[in-house]
Amino acid sequence: MKIAVDAMGGDFAPDAIVEGVVMAAAELPEQVSIVLIGKQAVVQELLQKHGADAAANIELVNADDVIDMSEHPTKALSQKPNSSIGVGFKLLKEGQVQAFCSAGNTGAMHVGALFSIKSIEGIxxxxxxxxxxxxxxxxxxxxxxxxxxxxxxxxxxxxxxxxxxxxxxxxxxxxxxxxxxxxxxxxxxxxxxxxxxxxxxxxxxxxxxxxxxxxxxxxxxxxxxxxxxxxxxxxxxxxxxxxxxxxxxxxxxxxxxxxxxxxxVGGSPILGVNGNVIIAHGISSPLAIKNMISLAIRQVESGAYTKIAQALS
Amino acid sequence: MKIAVDAMGGDFAPDAIVEGVVMAAAELPEQVSIVLIGKQAVVQELLQKHGADAAANIELVNADDVIDMSEHPTKALSQKPNSSIGVGFKLLKEGQVQAFCSAGNTGAMHVGALFSIKSIEGIxxxxxxxxxxxxxxxxxxxxxxxxxxxxxxxxxxxxxxxxxxxxxxxxxxxxxxxxxxxxxxxxxxxxxxxxxxxxxxxxxxxxxxxxxxxxxxxxxxxxxxxxxxxxxxxxxxxxxxxxxxxxxxxxxxxxxxxxxxxxxVGGSPILGVNGNVIIAHGISSPLAIKNMISLAIRQVESGAYTKIAQALS
The missing domain is CATH 3.40.718.10 (Isopropylmalate Dehydrogenase)
Structure with a gap:
């Protein structure tokens, strides 16, 4: 199972996000890894700063752009396909990750979910x-x-x-x-x-x-x-x-x-879409990010979104 | 200044109400008295039980009926003009009291205010x-x-x-x-x-x-x-x-x-009507009733409702 995390979203990103990911990685079940999305050089440095194991269960995916907290969701997403949020939804849509979590622009997360993995039919x-x-x-x-x-x-x-x-x-x-x-x-x-x-x-x-x-x-x-x-x-x-x-x-x-x-708890799921999308507070601390990842794992394991789709079909 | 209190309204009425009134009466400013509205015999007995001073600043006004918490406000008010709420609004409308307080049926208090002292023009x-x-x-x-x-x-x-x-x-x-x-x-x-x-x-x-x-x-x-x-x-x-x-x-x-x-605080005023009407929680305790009376006095002294009327005229 792969859980994608937006390294660049949140008031204290990327530092607090990377620190939270490192905390989570230390306790991950064996079959789970984290895909950290953001500016590669910056994130790499922070992973070292926070003592991430080189052989750790954290994979890095580069994203050159960042959608700011104040940007217009729809506009930002179409203009910045290489933003961390844009890349996260691409991976989620392609099934390369089983969940996508971000403490970034809530509107962009919502719109991104609607445009990429889309609403469940009947929702x-x-x-x-x-x-x-x-x-x-x-x-x-x-x-x-x-x-x-x-x-x-x-x-x-x-x-x-x-x-x-x-x-x-x-x-x-x-x-x-x-x-x-x-x-x-x-x-x-x-x-x-x-x-x-x-x-x-x-x-x-x-x-x-x-x-x-x-x-x-x-x-x-x-x-x-x-x-x-x-x-x-x-x-x-x-x-x-x-x-x-x-x-x-x-x-x-x-x-x-x-x-x-x-x-x-650290995060709030968007429900009614075809996948696991979790958004966190802008002010998220490392502990919040760690707990959001736990929630994402639990949600993937539960298969809740497929059960919702079945109930509505 | 006279503050009317509905002795019969509230989950623990009339006992808790009368007890609260006796507590308030012990600390009233000289120019203030309380008009307690309810079934005379019952209220009289409770005043004695709670040790109200015979020469106290509490006046009793009889009301034979009670509007229950679950009754339909408009129906109840028209069918029970001699209820404690009905009598309270009569006194308020006639200017015999400067405020009316009750922990009884909130809807009846609201409707009673609209029908008796009415909304301020422009509200x-x-x-x-x-x-x-x-x-x-x-x-x-x-x-x-x-x-x-x-x-x-x-x-x-x-x-x-x-x-x-x-x-x-x-x-x-x-x-x-x-x-x-x-x-x-x-x-x-x-x-x-x-x-x-x-x-x-x-x-x-x-x-x-x-x-x-x-x-x-x-x-x-x-x-x-x-x-x-x-x-x-x-x-x-x-x-x-x-x-x-x-x-x-x-x-x-x-x-x-x-x-x-x-x-x-003990009470919440209805604002936008031509007078001082304060409603309290159904579960009001004696302390809540005492504090509601303090609020009523403060509100009468402030002349807030006349200021609202002036601002809208």
Whole structure:
């Protein structure tokens, strides 16, 4: 199994990325290697700096260009086919790697996935899934956390099904509990979109829909899959992550609050596309990159995206 | 100044409400008294139980009916004019009290406000404001936190102006920093509604609009007024409150986290109506009720709602 990592994407790239890759490489299962994509000379030097083993399970692929965080995704991708993101999607599309991870321009990662490996047939809109630590242990999958700021009810209903399959195969949960984020527990509560989505989710016999949940239940362990639009999901997810930041500022150390640190999972998959694409925070640290690679391996092993495709075909 | 309190509204009413009122009464400024509305015999007995002074600054007004938490707001209000909520709005409309507070049926409080004291002329939709503790000290006002699940850009823009006036007069902030909750800092980010609202807020010279903020900035102290729709606002506000609950479960004690406890402010004003209406959590404890009464006094003294009316006339 080969996991491609964009060496050039992220606020602290390439240094933090390469360091994280070296950390991950030290613990990789035997059959897994990392394909590091970026400016060869720069990356080579950093690999040496961080003490990567010469015979290590890290392969280098050159990419001369970089797509900046602020560039327009579609424009940048067509103008820079030799960017690290462009090359990563080329390798993924050709099946030379089984997953592609980047802490770079999120929009370019999303557009790149749509243009290269494309949406799964039947998927209305791919989305980004976030992992929300639960006080009862483990994580819930929240989707969408930012790809689709405006959602139709049908999209939300499909997120529920996609998230359910993902949780089943990646987390090994038999009948994932799917909940709709809303502003009240009664089914007639919420925005027009949420009300309509509730009915669609309720009518879907393929999922274990448990009804609405509220903001106070975010960490409560009542659901395995949290369905919401990309606007609500993004703002809530970032608020949830800020718990760790505040705890740190206040010198509070706690095993649960530590899990609200974005570093602890390190990445968010794009779901609904024909392959494994994982995006990380722009601010990603080496530890976050290391954990993102672990997630990528787990996701490749789960075969979740093929299961999603089968369910929709 | 007279502050009316619904003795019958809330999950632990009337006991918790009366206890909170007795706590508040012990510390009231001389010119303030509380008008407690509910079933006279029951409330009388509870006042004795909680050791209220016979000559105290608490006045009793009888209301034979109660609107349950689950009742349909409009139906309940028209069928039960002698409910504690019905009587409260009657007193408020007649000017016999300067504020009305309840931990009862939120919908009935909202509808009651619209039907009795009515919206301020020029207000598109009244909203509910929540107080978000800031790590730098004090609170930000977030609006809407639940009255309007679906919002148009013009409504969000007006929330910005209303919130700014409220923060100025109730918190004494000269030029409140108004921010729009969004999923990115750039002005073209977000849902269609958020993008359009951004432009309207930017064009409003009467407010100090500082641009978009993200979910991670919720507690960060970068804004005094947080503008958002009632769906996003409600889910985020409840998630923010859960910080305290989680901290308690984990035996973490911290002066900032304690402020994320709903009890610390105790109530949320309905803004954009011709009077002071404050609603509290259904689960309100005596301490929450006491603090809600403090907020009501502060709000009456600030004259915020008349300032909002003046700004819109």
């Amino acid at each position: 209305l809109r791919p989305c980004i899934a976030g992992f929300v630590p639960q006080i009862t242990g483990g994580h819930a999958v929240m989707l969408d956390i930012g790809a689709n700021a405006d959602c139709k009810p049908e999209m939300l209903a499909q997120f529920g099904q996609v998230g359910s399959i993902y949780a089943q195969y990646t987390f090994g949960i038999e009948k994932p509990r799917v909940a709709l984020m809303n502003i009240g527990s009664e089914e007639q509560k919420g925005s027009l979109v949420a009300q309509a989505a509730h009915q669609l989710l309720k009518d879907n016999r393929k999922i274990n829909f448990i009804g609405n949940m509220e903001g106070g239940d975010f960490f409560a362990g009542i659901a395995d899959v949290i369905v919401t639009d990309g606007f609500t999901g993004n703002t809530m997810f970032k608020l949830g992550e800020s718990f760790y930041k505040i705890a740190s500022q206040r010198n509070i150390s706690d095993t649960f609050l530590d899990k609200t640190n974005y570093e602890s | 598109l939709r009244p909203c509910i404001a929540g107080f978000v503790p800031q790590i730098t000290g004090g609170h930000a006002v977030m609006l809407d936190i639940g009255a309007n699940a679906d919002c148009k850009p013009e409504m969000l823009a007006q929330f910005g102006q209303v919130g700014s006036i409220y923060a100025q007069y109730t918190f004494g902030i000269e030029k409140p920093r108004v921010a729009l909750m969004n999923i990115g800092s750039e002005e073209q980010k977000g849902s269609l509604v958020a993008q359009a609202a951004h432009q309207l807020l930017k064009d409003n010279r009467k407010i100090n609009f500082i641009g978009n903020m993200e979910g991670g900035d919720f507690f960060a102290g970068i804004a005094d007024v947080i503008v958002t729709d009632g769906f996003t606002g409600n889910t985020m506000f409840k998630l923010g409150e859960s910080f305290y609950k989680i901290a308690s479960q984990r035996n973490i004690s911290d002066t900032f986290l304690d402020k994320t406890n709903y009890e610390s």
